[in-house]
Amino acid sequence: MLSFIIRRLLIIIPMALLVVTLTWGLVRIAPGNFYSAEKKLPPAVEANIRKKYGLDKPWYTQYGMMMSNIVRGDFGDSLKYQGQSVNEIIRRHLPYSAVIGLLGYLLALAIGLTAGTVAALKQNSGFDYGSMSLAMLGLSVPNFVLGPILVLIFSFWLYLLPPGRWGGFSGIVLPVITLSAIYAAYIARLTRAGMLEVMRSDYIRTARAKGLDEKTVLLRHAIRGGLIPVLSFTGPALAALLAGTVVVEKVFAIPGLGNIFIQAVLNRDEPLILGVVAFLSILIMIFNLIVDIAYGFLDPRIRYE
Amino acid sequence: MTNDGTILSVDGLKTYFHTEDGVVKAVDGISFELKKGETLGIVGESGSGKSVSNLSIMRLIQEPPGEIVDGKIIFDGIDVRALSIDDVRKIRGRRIAMIFQDPMTSLNPFLKISKQLTEVTVLHLGHTKQQAREHAIKMLKLVGISDAEQRIDSYPHEFSGGMRQRVMIAMALSCDPELLIADEPTTALDVTIQAQILELIKDLKARMGTSVILITHDLGVVAGMTDKIIVMYAGKVFEQAPTRELFATPANPYTKGLLKSVPDPAHEQGKELYQIPGLPPDVAHLPPGCPFAPRCSRVEDICHSEFPPFVEINEDHHSLCHFANDVYAESKSEVAK
Numbered sequence: 222m223l224s225f226i227i228r229r230l231l232i233i234i235p236m237a238l239l240v241v242t243l244t245w246g247l248v249r250i251a252p253g254n255f256y257s258a259e260k261k262l263p264p265a266v267e268a269n270i271r272k273k274y275g276l277d278k279p280w281y282t283q284y285g286m287m288m289s290n291i292v293r294g295d296f297g298d299s300l301k302y303q304g305q306s307v308n309e310i311i312r313r314h315l316p317y318s319a320v321i322g323l324l325g326y327l328l329a330l331a332i333g334l335t336a337g338t339v340a341a342l343k344q345n346s347g348f349d350y351g352s353m354s355l356a357m358l359g360l361s362v363p364n365f366v367l368g369p370i371l372v373l374i375f376s377f378w379l380y381l382l383p384p385g386r387w388g389g390f391s392g393i394v395l396p397v398i399t400l401s402a403i404y405a406a407y408i409a410r411l412t413r414a415g416m417l418e419v420m421r422s423d424y425i426r427t428a429r430a431k432g433l434d435e436k437t438v439l440l441r442h443a444i445r446g447g448l449i450p451v452l453s454f455t456g457p458a459l460a461a462l463l464a465g466t467v468v469v470e471k472v473f474a475i476p477g478l479g480n481i482f483i484q485a486v487l488n489r490d491e492p493l494i495l496g497v498v499a500f501l502s503i504l505i506m507i508f509n510l511i512v513d514i515a516y517g518f519l520d521p522r523i524r525y526e
Numbered sequence: 527m528t529n530d531g532t533i534l535s536v537d538g539l540k541t542y543f544h545t546e547d548g549v550v551k552a553v554d555g556i557s558f559e560l561k562k563g564e565t566l567g568i569v570g571e572s573g574s575g576k577s578v579s580n581l582s583i584m585r586l587i588q589e590p591p592g593e594i595v596d597g598k599i600i601f602d603g604i605d606v607r608a609l610s611i612d613d614v615r616k617i618r619g620r621r622i623a624m625i626f627q628d629p630m631t632s633l634n635p636f637l638k639i640s641k642q643l644t645e646v647t648v649l650h651l652g653h654t655k656q657q658a659r660e661h662a663i664k665m666l667k668l669v670g671i672s673d674a675e676q677r678i679d680s681y682p683h684e685f686s687g688g689m690r691q692r693v694m695i696a697m698a699l700s701c702d703p704e705l706l707i708a709d710e711p712t713t714a715l716d717v718t719i720q721a722q723i724l725e726l727i728k729d730l731k732a733r734m735g736t737s738v739i740l741i742t743h744d745l746g747v748v749a750g751m752t753d754k755i756i757v758m759y760a761g762k763v764f765e766q767a768p769t770r771e772l773f774a775t776p777a778n779p780y781t782k783g784l785l786k787s788v789p790d791p792a793h794e795q796g797k798e799l800y801q802i803p804g805l806p807p808d809v810a811h812l813p814p815g816c817p818f819a820p821r822c823s824r825v826e827d828i829c830h831s832e833f834p835p836f837v838e839i840n841e842d843h844h845s846l847c848h849f850a851n852d853v854y855a856e857s858k859s860e861v862a863k
Contacts, residue, residue: 422631423628423631424632424633424634424635426626426632427624427634427694428634429586430586430624431618431619431645431646431649431697432615432616432617432618432619432620432649432650433615433619433649434615441637441641441645442634442636442637445636446635519636520635520636521635521636521638521683522635522681522683
């Protein structure tokens with residue numbers, strides 16, 4: 222088990238460097254660069270800046286320099302935000318994304334697991350059809366539509382919650398709900414499908430034949446197997462959520478990582494792009510590792526060596 | 527009601543499934559009686575309603591789509607159909623226990639054997655955890671699992687198929703039930719293991735005095751194990767007789783066909799194995815006459831138009847056939863030769 226975890230942790234480093242390399246290549250291949258703004262810099266100034274950042278050297282030298290810094294955990298300074306290191310920018314903006322991401326996913330889990338389980342137990346009932354229709358709606362309505370609708374209702378009609386900006390609990394309610402909707406819908410459908418499959422299995426029939434009541438059958442015998450699809454979904458979903466969701470952060474003007482990332486791409490801010498991409502890829506790999514470890518606890522048939 | 531030692535009596539049981547394809551009459555009016563300590567074999571092809579009848583006795587049919595439409599199920603004087611589901615749960619596992627076909631999937635892969643064994647006695651016998659554990663170890667030893675003290679904390683996947691079926695049997699018998707329903711207990715096992723498991727059931731039955739219903743499609747299995755046999759086809763009882771009599775003088779063409787299909791390596795080497803032509807009917811769309819008519823070797827016109835009567839050959843022997851007496855006489859004359 223320990224050697225499995227160490228091996229998986231070690232492989233993260235080359236994988237992240239590979240992701241960075243590919244991203245760097247894509248940024249370079251794309252037409253234009255940081256200096257191709259509407260307002261052209263005087264050639265002498267641009268040459269000066271390029272020299273300062275080492276951008277006058279051949280591409281392989283630049284790549285080598287960049288990688289040797291990155292390996293040491295240094296992504297350099299942002300081109301746009303002068304004098305601020307990429308690491309510092311990520312550190313500053315991550316908490317906003319992490320808070321709404323984590324709360325959003327917890328809310329989605331609470332709603333999705335409950336609705337999915339009840340829908341499975343009362344298959345083809347009114348609740349089943351109702352919640353699954355709602356889930357379908359949740360999956361179909363994009364969050365750039367849901368967000369403004371919630372703002373319209375709760376901020377402009379009911380005057381209950383602020384329409385945006387960070388600050389206090391009331392400020393995060395709408396973004397968290399907006400964020401969780403699609404995940405709650407997805408988790409509800411996964412849970413329902415998983416539970417339905419498990420409840421039809423032979424070992425559930427055995428449990429019933431023993432005389433156990435439905436609650437015990439569900440909580441002791443069915444829940445583990447039914448949760449496995451949700452667990453697989455949680456790793457990548459949580460990583461993506463923690464790292465920020467562009468649309469929700471834009472709609473509610475939250476200074477999170479997603480917002481910063483989009484700005485970096487639009488600005489062609491190469492160090493910042495690479496820094497965020499590397500951070501994201503490492504996060505996803507770590508969460509996948511956590512999910513794999515959790516499988517082992519949930520399902521005794523899975524053993525790692 | 528409990529006179530003459532009858533433990534279970536089923537009368538006119540009908541279990542239907544309401545599907546998009548129409549009403550599937552999985553069990554359509556079967557009746558039988560089981561006395562204390564007796565072993566009943568229920569034989570039939572896949573889909574003949576063997577398992578559904580026994581799941582009905584335990585009220586384990588999923589409703590919907592399934593439904594027990596009609597009939598009486600009297601277990602030890604109790605009308606099982608009239609019980610509330612909570613009262614049925616007090617019988618399940620405690621007084622009637624079941625062993626299922628596939629020990630690979632019938633044990634919960636996520637829980638330790640100890641948990642699965644002890645939860646039954648904690649529930650029904652009020653055992654404490656410690657008592658339940660000791661009892662479980664005793665049961666595992668009883669079904670022939672060596673070093674039960676260590677193995678009790680294993681998960682099902684750490685056992686072989688035969689061992690898992692032993693665990694299933696230990697689980698089923700741990701509350702000392704009055705009736706054990708074994709639903710194809712050996713079908714998923716190797717032949718050598720099959721014999722061991724059957725021996726085990728036979729041995730435990732003798733020791734504990736449990737009545738047994740043995741469901742199987744394998745006539746070889748019921749031959750040495752049962753007191754009487756029910757042959758089912760398309761949800762109906764086709765023939766019902768004491769084991770010895772059924773094998774010697776069957777009064778139904780279907781039973782004769784089944785008996786002829788049993789391979790006899792000693793005498794038939796090199797000969798082609800007999801099989802009943804055709805396939806079991808779709809019970810959602812049965813023809814008006816005898817459901818076996820399209821496959822029957824001695825079919826006549828009446829078989830296609832009229833449903834056959836349940837003919838009494840003698841007090842213990844019944845056959846569902848227009849020509850039951852003729853078939854019986856035929857069998858008798860074959861024996862005489």
